[in-house]
Amino acid sequence: MRILGRDDVRTAMTGLEPTVLEAVRSAYVLHGQGHSQVPFSSFLRPPRPAGSRIISLPAYLGGPEPVMGLKWISSFPANVEQGLQRASSVQILNDLDTGYPLALLEGSQISASRTAASAALAAGALHGERRVHTAGFIGCGTINQRVLAFLALTHPELETVILQDVVPGRAEVFAAELADEYPSLKFRTGEVGDALGAETVSIATTDSTYWLDLAAHPGRPDHQVVLHLSLRDLNTASVLGAYNVVDDVEHVIREQTSLHRAEQEVGHRTFVHAEIASVLDRSEPPATDRTIVFSPFGLGILDLAVAQVVLSTAVEAGLGTEVEGFDPGSHRVTSVMAGRAS
Secondary structure (H helix, E strand, O other): OEEEOOOHHHHHHHHHHHHHHHHHHHHHHHOOOOOOOOOOOOOEEEOOOOOOOOEEEEEEOOOOEEEEEEEEEEEEEHHHOOOOOOOOEEEEEEOOOOEEEEEEEEEEEHHHHHHHHHHHHHHHHHOOOOOOOOEEOOOOOOOOHHHHHHHHHHHHOOEEEEEOOOOOOOHHHHHHHHHHHOOOOOOOEEEEEEEHHEEEEEEEOOOOOHHHHHHHOOOOOOOEOOOOEOOOEEEEHHHHHOEEEOOOHHHHHOOHHHHHHHHHHHOOOEEEEEEHHHHHHHOOOOOOOOOEEEEOOOOOHHHHHHHHHHHHHHHHHOEEOOOOOOOOOOOOOOHHHHHHOO
């Protein structure tokens, strides 16, 4: 089994954004065609720290290069107050013939990149032929940092990024960091309404109080695309008033997401208009007359697709460590019989 630690994964992913974007696109299309298995995620919620959880996401992705495995990811929001990352993750890939573990990868970077890539991919597809010059970020953490890396690919005409965060000073620090990395872009900070003045808005917070009412900000651009990545920021009126695109209806309308609460309020799901696979394969053209909200629950197949790319890149570059002893070994009786048969 090959083990890829944090530094191995970071090295393998350097400059890999275009490949990751294509891997995510392919995974979505294959899922839409039925070439996947994605059981519901399982949630483990320890009694403390408050708001913490660990999620398991098993999945299988078919297609030309099938892959299967498990993502095990924790979210401990209190970590941020200690200068630590909120999320940590490991990704296991299994051999398709034996089921034995094939690779173990540090998964937080894979998870952040697949989330960001899926958001940017959706933004590009949902804007269609429109040129996007402004982006707004609500929440100045790791996810939105990665979102910008992929928006730079899907929004090549991007000029200005407006940043907002509930923690005083965080947006300013974030802006300074991003300005060094993206010297061709203009960064400024502001309030929620300022960020919502952009053509593409990415919401990635740790808030779960359904606090944001889009109707309270009527000056937003026509045809705005809102990337609702944290899933519990928008109130139900915002969901019901938008053209809603999701990654998978069955997955996203559960676990008290904003869309789940909307379903509980109105008793149906017809406010969901499309899954992203149908937009990517052009069978469902995006709306042109109202705000579009993309709410991705986060499918395990995306982690598999990106992990497979990272593993292949790492092996080619000689990264990681091959270790023995993570398979159960031969069967005591049948191995003898198999030897006789041969």
